[in-house]
Amino acid sequence: MKFKAAMIQMLVEGGRKSENLARAEARIAEAAAQGAALAVLPEALDLGWTHPTAREEAEPIPEGEASVRLSQAAARHDIHVCAGLTERDGDRVYNAAVLFDSQGKLVASHRKINELKIGHESYDPGTKLEVFSTELGAVGLMICADAFAVGEVLSNSLGYLGADIILSPCAWAVPADFDHERTPYGELWRRVYKPVARDFSLWILGVSNVGPLDAGPWAGRKCIGCSLAVNAEGIEIAEGPFGEDADVILYVDVETKERPARGCGWEEHWGEDIKQ
Numbered sequence: 001m002k003f004k005a006a007m008i009q010m011l012v013e014g015g016r017k018s019e020n021l022a023r024a025e026a027r028i029a030e031a032a033a034q035g036a037a038l039a040v041l042p043e044a045l046d047l048g049w050t051h052p053t054a055r056e057e058a059e060p061i062p063e064g065e066a067s068v069r070l071s072q073a074a075a076r077h078d079i080h081v082c083a084g085l086t087e088r089d090g091d092r093v094y095n096a097a098v099l100f101d102s103q104g105k106l107v108a109s110h111r112k113i114n115e116l117k118i119g120h121e122s123y124d125p126g127t128k129l130e131v132f133s134t135e136l137g138a139v140g141l142m143i144c145a146d147a148f149a150v151g152e153v154l155s156n157s158l159g160y161l162g163a164d165i166i167l168s169p170c171a172w173a174v175p176a177d178f179d180h181e182r183t184p185y186g187e188l189w190r191r192v193y194k195p196v197a198r199d200f201s202l203w204i205l206g207v208s209n210v211g212p213l214d215a216g217p218w219a220g221r222k223c224i225g226c227s228l229a230v231n232a233e234g235i236e237i238a239e240g241p242f243g244e245d246a247d248v249i250l251y252v253d254v255e256t257k258e259r260p261a262r263g264c265g266w267e268e269h270w271g272e273d274i275k276q
Contacts, residue, residue, distance in 0.1 A: 006031030014048035032077035042209035043084035075104030084169030108132035110141035137164035159200030198234025
């Protein structure tokens with residue numbers, strides 16, 4: 001399967017849902033006009049990651065305003081849309097990701113499992129990991145820090161479940177005085193993306209927002225982009241620019257292929273006797 005993906009490294013303003021959704025809609029339209037079949041947007045793009053409004057303003061998926069507007073944008077522009085949203089389910093609030101197909105149907109969703117400790121007051125933990133069959137191939141969803149769960153267990157699990165591509169809305173933040181020239185950002189994500197992509201012959205697209213965090217546990221930090229695409233050989237093929245003002249769209253040509261079967265390799269470790 002070959003298609004163009006748009007990695008939408010957009011500004012997200014804390015607590016400004018209407019403005020963020022309008023910005024997302026405009027970027028989706030731009031991506032579709034450039035021939036993209038898939039638009040991937042950042043984590044918690046509706047309210048901003050760990051913004052205090054999460055507990056009050058989170059909405060259900062797919063009935064809430066954010067879901068409806070993104071679904072309509074997908075259908076209007078004939079493009080798949082993956083995005084991070086703040087989800088309400090009863091008295092619980094989740095850091096969620098969704099994938100709408102090009103007709104606006106919700107075809108995949110995920111609730112972040114490996115949330116940072118500082119995010120625990122904002123979000124409840126997810127409890128399920130799935131791979132979804134779509135027109136683009138088998139898609140796994142994860143969110144930001146899910147990628148560096150101990151031993152990369154979550155992304156590895158998506159590989160064992162058969163994902164051709166992992167989409168990961170993110171919010172990559174650094175202290176206000178971070179020196180990118182002295183310590184270029186992104187080594188953590190290369191370290192956890194590349195081996196999984198190579199070992200399972202799958203693609204990983206991690207897309208971060210940009211802009212300052214003005215409230216919540218990391219107020220004063222800034223989200224800085226550096227969105228990252230790694231292909232099925234474990235090779236980095238695109239990286240977004242660094243900076244709180246680096247609002248851009250990156251385009252990558254994705255090609256998924258039939259993957260080799262995966263197994264635990266017990267024959268090598270235990271020999272034929274285990275079958276007795």
